[in-house]
Amino acid sequence: MRVLVTGAAGFVGYHISEALLARGIEVVGVDDLNPYYDVRLKQARLRRLRKGFTFHHLDIADHEAVRRVGEGVEVILHVAAQAGVRYSLDNPFAYAVSNLTGHLSILEVARHSKSVKHLIYASSSSVYGTGSALPYEETERADRPSSLYAATKRADELMSASYTHLFGLKQTGLRFFTVYGPWGRPDMAYFGFAEAIMEGVPLTLYENGMLKRDFTYIDDIVAGVLGVFDHPPGEEAPHRVFNIGNRRAEYVRDLVGLLERHLGIGAKIVSLPKPDADPVETCADVSALHRLCGYTPRTRLEEGIPRFVAWYKDWRVKRTAV
Structure with missing residues (x-):
């Protein structure tokens, strides 16, 4: 089996590629290696993907290039995107290119492909906005995005729904909730802390x-x-959207406390009012995904942060030599 992974040099894309390769699946990875954050980290991730992995340096908005490298793949795992809520305030057009045109490009590849059987794409918990009831359920209308980033991810879901309706594409959207861990993104709060x-x-x-x-x-x-x-989806529900989270809401201050403990250094903290784009709390209802495949998140913050810190200390040393 051949699988196309977009954003393969990114945090989630790298880990997905690694897991597929461990299963003996051939992975075709694409990424534009943009400098939104340290490209050395993206390149270091790619160096760890070896047997069975082919990499193409390209922009997913370049439809013809994506179409060529996607020939013969059976599944597309589309996790490439311009990430970040606050960055969208200053660089809105980056989101239009990557998240809207890029998603449309992938949809067109899947639509015209004779081999693609399933498109899995990344959405975001941010689509729920700031006024949804907790825990977030997929049945929420999600029509009040509080940032451009959230609006683009919800637009991706709607574009996918229309392509399933028009062309019968089998698709699954995944609303990720605050992902963290080794090989993570430097723009994420825990990494910056x-x-x-x-x-x-x-x-x-x-x-x-x-x-x-x-x-x-x-x-x-x-x-x-x-x-x-x-x-994969059946005929009765060819387009599905699932939450994928830890089903636990944790105080950000507790996250900082764990970082302080495992780094062995106290933090210097400045408190500011919450930006309008930030919700007070997020929490995923993952019962639908559990019913589908038995999904049960197992890693508590008290376990995950020490693992991140161990990797982070090593990366701080290695990145100066890359």
């Missing part, structure tokens, strides 16, 4: 760290993705 603590500079906590997030360890994310991979 670790950097600030190690460098002895102040870190910013909104509302004194009393916001709550459904922190989901990368291994649990991969387990959910593989569960969907193993249980």
